[in-house]
Amino acid sequence: MATVSLQLRDIHKAFGAFQALDGVSLDVSAGELVCLLGPSGCGKTTLLRCIAGLERQDGGKIFFGDRDVSALPPQARDYGILFQSYALFPNLTVAQNIGYGLAGNSRETIRARVAEMLELVGLKGSEQKYPGQLSGGQQQRVALARALAPAPKLLLLDEPMSALDARVREHLCGELRRLQKSLGITTVMVTHNQDEAMLMADRIAVINHGRVEQYATPQEIYRAPATPFVAEFVGQGNWLPYERDGEHARVGALNLRLHGVRPAERGRLFCRPEAVVINPSMHEDNLFSAQMREITYLGNRCRLSFELDALPGHTLLAELAPEAMPRLAAPDIWVALPPRSLQVFV
The missing domain is CATH 3.40.50.300 (P-loop containing nucleotide triphosphate hydrolases)
Structure with missing residues (x-):
């Protein structure tokens, strides 16, 4: 044809x-x-x-x-x-x-x-x-x-x-x-x-x-x-309002390292829920303690809702495969936001 x-x-x-x-x-x-x-x-x-x-x-x-x-x-x-x-x-x-x-x-x-x-x-x-x-x-x-x-x-x-x-x-x-x-x-x-x-x-x-x-x-x-x-509009996402602090983006009491970009004076950081790393090695960048608020089972994945201890009142979404859920059995939950996963919007 x-x-x-x-x-x-x-x-x-x-x-x-x-x-x-x-x-x-x-x-x-x-x-x-x-x-x-x-x-x-x-x-x-x-x-x-x-x-x-x-x-x-x-x-x-x-x-x-x-x-x-x-x-x-x-x-x-x-x-x-x-x-x-x-x-x-x-x-x-x-x-x-x-x-x-x-x-x-x-x-x-x-x-x-x-x-x-x-x-x-x-x-x-x-x-x-x-x-x-x-x-x-x-x-x-x-x-x-x-x-x-x-x-x-x-x-x-x-x-x-x-x-x-x-x-x-x-x-x-x-x-x-x-x-x-x-x-x-x-x-x-x-x-x-x-x-x-x-x-x-x-x-x-x-x-x-x-x-x-x-x-x-x-x-x-x-x-x-x-x-x-x-x-x-496309997919789920996390939004974090920031202000610049030197080469870092300051979100509440958090200082986040970015990859390959110097942040503007202020704006918003964006990342997908599946990019959030739960209980990684303690050598990860942008690693913070968090409190679990909700778990939603979605069949082939679980959507988790956290509140970062350094950012009270702000919800952070993450997604894990169901077989990865046992890693949440630890009493303290740590969340990492990899620099490569953070996108800056002014």
């Missing part, structure tokens, strides 16, 4: 006084899957609709490959789209739904393409069923098959998993990702679910108030968030 690169250049869109998109620029490589991630109302769906031509941007350019599609109607843009609601025709069979976008081809061509798509999404033998006879996950596969049937160069997904329960959603995310990779089709997916984005994306564009706050791989987004919003 042919693919296309996608370029967005300084896209603006307003609805009255509300600025939905405020200068969005992105490059999506051919064959790449990019997730637009952000909270409700951040502009991610508006951006997808502008790419599809369902909304007309107020400013900026959209290119499919070297073709400027900024002013083209949706039917001239050569993409497939899968909506949140699937939008299947309830009075048409599965075969008729999938073949709907193939009008103008011969009956044999349509029949062969429908069979190919059903094989691709794992629904062979369901041609004569109606959408109402299928589960939500099966309906999602039919809608995906319909979007792919005309062999588009670009696939657009608008929160396609949001109507499914967690177990089905995780399974179909994996299936959709494998299918997208095997076809090599350039894909842009809207989601507010960070787990979906982390599981599926080659790169993630984190959007807030119509602007892209960070555009990077899932690993970079999680390990090195570019802004406080990204750090707070």
Whole structure:
């Protein structure tokens, strides 16, 4: 299947006084899957609709490959789209739904393409069923098959998993990702679910108030968030307000050593809960005594809530695998904040 690169250049869109998109620029490589991630109302769906031509941007350019599609109607843009609601025709069979976008081809061509798509999404033998006879996950596969049937160069997904329960959603995310990779089709997916984005994306564009706050791989987004919003929106984190004390960051009565950075006069330190080290060797940097406040069992990990003796009233989160919990049997708990794990935000 042919693919296309996608370029967005300084896209603006307003609805009255509300600025939905405020200068969005992105490059999506051919064959790449990019997730637009952000909270409700951040502009991610508006951006997808502008790419599809369902909304007309107020400013900026959209290119499919070297073709400027900024002013083209949706039917001239050569993409497939899968909506949140699937939008299947309830009075048409599965075969008729999938073949709907193939009008103008011969009956044999349509029949062969429908069979190919059903094989691709794992629904062979369901041609004569109606959408109402299928589960939500099966309906999602039919809608995906319909979007792919005309062999588009670009696939657009608008929160396609949001109507499914967690177990089905995780399974179909994996299936959709494998299918997208095997076809090599350039894909842009809207989601507010960070787990979906982390599981599926080659790169993630984190959007807030119509602007892209960070555009990077899932690993970079999680390990090195570019802004406080990204750090707070993706995953859990600890925030410690500090003031500079020479080369150190002073947090309450604590002096913390940082790695490779001289702190500003004041700001906030950020670290992930899994970076916090519990009862390490006494030679660790940034080692402090602490009091356990709460343990929450989360299946494959335990989330621990501490209060540092030198920072009363401030909660520090840590995460451990359940098998590591026996190390907490010691009467005194010590907590280390490794310098490499501390990120400074001003």
